[in-house]
Amino acid sequence: MDTLTKTVxxxxxxxxxxxxxxxAIIRSLLAEDVGTVFGYPGGAIMPTxxxxxxxxxxxxxxxxxxxxxxxxxxxxxxxxxxKPGVVFAxxxxxxxxxxxxxxxxxxxxxxxxxxTGQVASPLLGTDAFQETDIMxxxxxxxxxxxxxxxxxxxxxxxxxxxxxxxxxxxxxxxIDITKDAQVASFDFTYKHCTGFRSYVPNPAIxxxxxxxxxxxxxxxxxxxxxxxxxVILANAEDEFKEFVxxxxxxxxxxxxxxxxxxxxxPLNVGMLGMHGNYGPNVLTNECDVLIAIGMRFDDRVTGxxxxxxxxxxxxxxxxxxxxxxxxxxxxxxxxxHAKDLLQVLxxxxxxxxxxxxxxxxxxxxxxxxxxxIEKELNPTKPGLTMGEVVRRVNDLTDSEAxxxxxxxxxxxVACRYATFKKSKSNVxxxxxxxxxxxLPAALGAKLGAPEREVIAIIGDGGFQMTIxxxxxxxxxxxxxxxIILNNQFLGMVRQWQQLFFDKRYSSTELTNPDFVxxxxxxxxxxxxxxxxxxxxxxxxTMMDYEGSYLLEVMIEKEDNVFPMVPTGASVEDIRLE
Amino acid sequence: xxxxxxxxxxxxxxxxxxxxxxxxxxQRHINIESLTTSESEYPGIHRFxxxxxxxxxxxxxVVKQIEKQVEVLKAYCFTDAETIHSEIALYKIxxxxxxxxxxxxxxxxxxxxxxxxxxxGFIIIEKTGxxxxxxxxxxELYPFGLHGFxxxxxxxxxxxxxxxxxxxxxxxxxxxxxxxxxx
Ligand SMILES: Cc1ncc(C[n+]2csc(CCOP(=O)(O)OP(=O)(O)O)c2C)c(N)n1
Numbered sequence: 001m002d003t004l005t006k007t008v009x010x011x012x013x014x015x016x017x018x019x020x021x022x023x024a025i026i027r028s029l030l031a032e033d034v035g036t037v038f039g040y041p042g043g044a045i046m047p048t049x050x051x052x053x054x055x056x057x058x059x060x061x062x063x064x065x066x067x068x069x070x071x072x073x074x075x076x077x078x079x080x081x082x083k084p085g086v087v088f089a090x091x092x093x094x095x096x097x098x099x100x101x102x103x104x105x106x107x108x109x110x111x112x113x114x115x116t117g118q119v120a121s122p123l124l125g126t127d128a129f130q131e132t133d134i135m136x137x138x139x140x141x142x143x144x145x146x147x148x149x150x151x152x153x154x155x156x157x158x159x160x161x162x163x164x165x166x167x168x169x170x171x172x173x174x175i176d177i178t179k180d181a182q183v184a185s186f187d188f189t190y191k192h193c194t195g196f197r198s199y200v201p202n203p204a205i206x207x208x209x210x211x212x213x214x215x216x217x218x219x220x221x222x223x224x225x226x227x228x229x230x231v232i233l234a235n236a237e238d239e240f241k242e243f244v245x246x247x248x249x250x251x252x253x254x255x256x257x258x259x260x261x262x263x264x265x266p267l268n269v270g271m272l273g274m275h276g277n278y279g280p281n282v283l284t285n286e287c288d289v290l291i292a293i294g295m296r297f298d299d300r301v302t303g304x305x306x307x308x309x310x311x312x313x314x315x316x317x318x319x320x321x322x323x324x325x326x327x328x329x330x331x332x333x334x335x336x337h338a339k340d341l342l343q344v345l346x347x348x349x350x351x352x353x354x355x356x357x358x359x360x361x362x363x364x365x366x367x368x369x370x371x372x373i374e375k376e377l378n379p380t381k382p383g384l385t386m387g388e389v390v391r392r393v394n395d396l397t398d399s400e401a402x403x404x405x406x407x408x409x410x411x412x413v414a415c416r417y418a419t420f421k422k423s424k425s426n427v428x429x430x431x432x433x434x435x436x437x438x439l440p441a442a443l444g445a446k447l448g449a450p451e452r453e454v455i456a457i458i459g460d461g462g463f464q465m466t467i468x469x470x471x472x473x474x475x476x477x478x479x480x481x482x483i484i485l486n487n488q489f490l491g492m493v494r495q496w497q498q499l500f501f502d503k504r505y506s507s508t509e510l511t512n513p514d515f516v517x518x519x520x521x522x523x524x525x526x527x528x529x530x531x532x533x534x535x536x537x538x539x540x541t542m543m544d545y546e547g548s549y550l551l552e553v554m555i556e557k558e559d560n561v562f563p564m565v566p567t568g569a570s571v572e573d574i575r576l577e
Numbered sequence: 578x579x580x581x582x583x584x585x586x587x588x589x590x591x592x593x594x595x596x597x598x599x600x601x602x603x604q605r606h607i608n609i610e611s612l613t614t615s616e617s618e619y620p621g622i623h624r625f626x627x628x629x630x631x632x633x634x635x636x637x638x639v640v641k642q643i644e645k646q647v648e649v650l651k652a653y654c655f656t657d658a659e660t661i662h663s664e665i666a667l668y669k670i671x672x673x674x675x676x677x678x679x680x681x682x683x684x685x686x687x688x689x690x691x692x693x694x695x696x697x698g699f700i701i702i703e704k705t706g707x708x709x710x711x712x713x714x715x716x717e718l719y720p721f722g723l724h725g726f727x728x729x730x731x732x733x734x735x736x737x738x739x740x741x742x743x744x745x746x747x748x749x750x751x752x753x754x755x756x757x758x759x760x
Contacts (some may be wrong), residue, residue, distance in 0.1 A: 135593055140600050144647040145593070164647055197748055198589050198650045322641040 014187035018543050021151035021182040022051035025115065026059060028158040031190045034086050036077065036447060037058045042090025045117030047182040049088070062447065062476055063491045065410035065468035067094050069440040071101025071118060072466070075110050076444030079427045080402055080452075081234065083164045084111035084446065088229045091117045092130030095138070095176070100434055102141040102172045107431030108256060109233060111170035113161045115219075120180040121149040134176050143171030151184040155191070163193035168201025169320040170233055203321060203335040210341065213315045214348035216289055223249045224287035224312075226272060226301075229256035230294010230319065233381050234338035237261070240293065242429045243342050248353040250282035250361050254295045255430045259420040262434070263399070269361045273301040275412040278372075279364030281563070281571040286360070293317045297327040298431065304347045307570035317341050371576045372562050377417065383556030384532060386413040386485050392536060393455060393483070394419045396543050401453040403425060406438035406462035409491035414457045414560045436465030439482070443469060446478040453481070460486040460512050470522035474550050480512045481542050482524070482550040484515055487557050495560045519550040530554035581610070582636045583655045583662060583733050586625040587617060587741055589648040596627060600643045607631055611664075611730030619745060628731045630636070650748070651741055653731070662733030666711035667693070668702040668718050669725030681721055688714045699724065719729065 008198040014031055025048050029037065041049045042065060052061055064070040067089045074085025089095050095116040135147050139239055142398045144164045148157045154177065217223055231240045244251050244261065250269040251261060261268050270277030281303075284290070290312040294543075295301070302308045305327060316323075316330035317338055324333045334341050376387030390413060393401070399419040404427040405411040411428055416423045420426060427445050429437040442456035463484050473480050490508040497505050519526035525545060529538035535553070542551045565574045588594050595614065602609050610628040617624035629636065636654050644652040670681065681700070687693060690704035704714050711728055 138595060139593065139596055140604065147592070198648045200748075320645065322645045324641075326638060326641075374739075 013189050013191050015187065017187045018185050019188050020047065020051065020185050021154050021177070022047040023054075024151060024154045024186070024188045025158065025177070025182070026051050026055050027188060028155050028190055029086060030055070030058055031081075031192070032158070034059065036062060037086045037088055038062045038064055038073045038077075038444065039088030040064060040067050040070055040090070040094060041088075042094045042117065043091075044091035044119055044179050045088055045094070045115075045182075046090075047179065048115070048117065053143070056558075059085060061088075061441075062472065064472045065442060067097035068100055068436065068468065069466055069469040069472060071098050071112070071114065072104070072434075072437050072440035073444035073447070073469075074112055075101060075105055075437075076404060076427055076441030077448035078105075078110050078112060078422050078444075079292070079441070079576065080445045081448040082233075082424065082449035084113050084162060087112065087114040089116050090130065091119055091134070092132045095134040096132060098174075099137065099141060100432075100436075102138055102174065104429050104432040104434045104437065105172040106141050106143065108429065109170050110172065111165040112172035113158070113165050114172060114174045116174060117178050117182070118147065118176045118178045118293060121178040122180070124149075124178070134174070138174045141172070142174045145174040145176065147176040147178070148181050149178045151181050152186045154181065155188060159191060159193040160196070162235075164194070164199065168199075178283075190392045202337050202340075204317065205336040205340055205344065205478065206334070207344065209332055209334055210344050211348060213334055213555070214345060215245060216313055216315060217249075217291065217345075218350045218352075220289035222287045222288040223247070223291060223354065224283065225249050225251035225291045225293060226254065227251055227257045227260055227293045227538055228254040228295025229260075230317070230338050231257060231260040232294075232423055234294065234319070236294075236339035236342055239339055239346060240344035241265075242346050243349065246346060246351055247330055247349050248351070248358075249291070250354070250358050252277070254298070254301055255415055255428060256426075257295060258415055258426040259423050262421050263419040267358075268366070271416055273298075274303070274435050275416065275561050275563065276301075277365070278563050278574060278576065279361040280367035281565060281574045282364060283360060285311065285570070285572045287312050289313050289315065290350070291315045291317070292328075292330075294319070296320075296323045299327070302327060302571065303565045303573075304568055304570045307572070336554075355522040368563065368576065376413070381556070382532075383559070384530065384535065384553060385559060386410050386555055387417050388532075389483065389485060389535065389539075389553050389555075390414050390417040390457070392539050393457075396539055397453050397455070401425070401455050402443055402449060404428065404438050404454060404456045406458040407433045407435045407492075408459040409495060409561045410457055410459045410485040435459075436520075438462060439466045440469045440472070442480045442482070443473050443476070443478050446480045447476065450478075454479075456480055456482045458482065458484050459491060460484055460488065460515070461490045463515070464512075467518070470519060470550075474523035477547060479532065479546065480548045482519075482548070483542075484550065484552045485555050486512065486515070486552050487555040487559065488512060489557060492561070494558070498558070499564075500566070515550065515552045524548045524550050526550035526552070528552040528554065579631055580633075581628060581630050581657050582633075583657070583660050583731065584625075584627040584629065584636070584640055584643070585655070585733070585735070586627065586643055586652045587619075587650040587745075588619055588623050588625065589650070590623050591648050594623075594648055595625075595644070597646050598627075598643055601639055601646075602627075602629065605635065605639055606637060607635065613730035613732055615732075616672060620746075626731055626733055651744055653735070653741075655735055659737070660733040660735055662707065662731050663705050664708055664711055664729050666704045666714070666726065666728040668704070668714070668723060670700045670702065670718065671722050671724045672698055672700060673722060676721065681718075682718050684714070684721075688717065690714055722736050
């Protein structure tokens with residue numbers, strides 16, 4: 001049918017005479033090696049869906065049940081593959097339904113290319129049917145956006161979009177394409193974007209500064225590493241591991257840094273932040289050199305900034321200059337790509353062990369184990385805990401699964417206790433905390449990594465925010481395993497109400513539907529379990545099932561997640577109960 | 578301590594950038610005192626001159642956020658002492674029968690302003706200078722019956738040699754393959 005190759009090398013060009021803008025969209029995506037698009041059709045994007053019809057073999061389209069589902073699915077796929085997720089939506093309500101996903105991807109640095117249809121260009125500004133100013137609306141939640149009104153501008157815009165979404169600090173971009181541009185014909189040529197004047201994605205490395213950092217690290221007595229998603233986004237897991245092992249420095253992760261270093265690595269000391277581990281939080285205020293790698297000192301990580309690591313010299317490795325000194329002032333800022341920076345740093349840092357210092361983390365861990373972890377993982381009370389479910393999932397999957405979580409107590413528990421061997425295995429909404437993220441993101445993750453087990457762990461509240469995507473899971477036959485940790489409450493909010501609002505449970509108790517019946521209604525096999533003695537078997541049945549499966553686990557209604565750094569408190573004031 | 582800062586931004590000439598830049602201030606609850614955009618001395622490159630009143634720390638942070646925007650080439654910030662700056666103001670006086678023209682001309686002369694137009698019913702006076710200077714003239718013209726007053730945003734140039742020129746040259750030799758997109 002056509003003689004085009006599917007991928008083009010950096011300087012190769014592909015071209016085809018006299019094709020429509022819509023066909024150009026599809027061919028541009030193929031040139032960018034896109035295999036799957038998530039989306040939802042409608043008037044202003046119909047020409048593009050028509051073009052898609054002729055490329056069903058080359059480009060798979062997943063029709064979700066809501067545009068928010070499409071964008072979260074694209075995020076899930078991007079997070080496990082490291083490649084940009086692609087989304088189609090129509091103008092007006094289709095486009096506005098993308099906003100939450102764009103905001104989520106922006107704050108969590110997820111590469112996305114979203115293509116929205118727009119009313120024909122002569123109608124722009126006339127309040128035409130389904131016209132909305134998506135350029136203005138999406139502006140603060142995109143890394144870049146552009147409106148295209150001429151067919152011949154389509155390939156250039158798409159090439160630039162992919163380049164911007166994936167380079168530097170990744171993020172979502174949106175291309176709004178008017179209907180007349182989709183319909184018009186032109187002579188198509190596609191050329192990858194390799195750079196342009198006003199955009200410097202990778203700041204140049206300053207070797208002198210790295211040398212200074214190495215000197216500081218080499219003489220440190222109590223150095224401490226904090227790592228974030230930057231390590232994963234830079235594909236720098238190997239360099240990072242080498243750095244950690246060579247220097248012998250204990251390393252703790254942010255929510256999005258999780259899985260960049262295997263959880264059972266002896267130098268992996270645990271999770272930072274509000275519901276992170278005891279030692280990693282407290283010892284932030286005891287270390288002498290703090291090495292932050294690809295993380296942005298979010299307030300959920302730092303607690304009160306005025307009482308955060310004041311004693312420490314701070315070294316910040318970061319690709320985004322705007323993050324330097326934004327929340328925590330650094331003594332040495334190392335700008336650049338984490339992989340490049342770590343490679344150089346590894347040659348300059350001396351081998352070390354820091355045994356006495358590392359023992360401190362063990363001491364805190366023993367306390368946390370006794371006061372919190374043991375009760376959560378091996379409870380003796382009758383009601384099931386979230387932690388024991390996660391522990392069994394770890395065993396059943398041999399820590400090899402991709403774990404996708406929603407937002408709330410179950411998210412904190414899953415991230416605290418899930419174990420990982422491989423990077424890009426933890427998918428969660430960190431910066432935005434978007435309830436409803438999990439189910440579609442898990443679908444996207446499964447389609448992006450079909451060979452891996454993908455387990456969605458969701459609260460009963462968040463599940464109902466994007467419950468309709470059970471339909472997409474059913475239709476695509478993606479074998480996602482869904483665990484609903486049902487505590488019949490908006491658990492995390494209820495926990496705050498209990499601790500900080502005198503137990504006034506204002507609008508947090510849920511009367512839930514029959515999740516098993518609903519799931520079966522969508523064609524997803526399901527069961528429920530509330531008894532500890534049946535939990536293992538129920539989880540095994542779920543894991544052994546060939547297709548997608550939903551398991552509802554009834555959890556103790558009013559359990560709390562600890563430890564906890566209350567809002568406004570210092571990391572050292574973390575509460576164990 | 579809050580003080581006045583002039584932020585100068587060089588950008589590509591693209592639709593929507595004004596929105597993207599002004600949103601950086603909105604998100605951080607910073608009030609823009611004045612904003613002027615124009616062509617710069619470099620073909621195809623626009624210059625934004627933005628005046629805000631804030632602390633040094635907040636100003637530095639917002640400048641970094643502006644510079645982070647994709648089509649922004651470079652953003653600088655200056656204190657008032659580091660720039661030569663002015664604003665232009667126009668004043669409209671009604672020509673009543675009892676208007677003391679001689680006195681008015683003296684005020685105009687003393688303030689280094691000039692009469693731009695003598696219309697049938699009105700006189701338009703123009704003054705270029707700092708905000709304080711245009712304000713002073715405002716106060717002095719007020720008793721004559723001021724019927725219209727408008728002041729532009731600040732335009733300013735740094736009192737140093739431009740570092741942007743060398744930055745731009747470095748950028749252009751560095752990224753050999755500059756995409757020339759005309760959309
Ligand atoms: C879209 C959205 N709305 C509101 C919130 C605020 N919120 C954070 S956690 C939470 C409760 C989540 O309840 P559930 O899904 O049942 O999970 P649990 O905490 O019980 O594990 C709420 C309402 C949010 N994060 N996202």
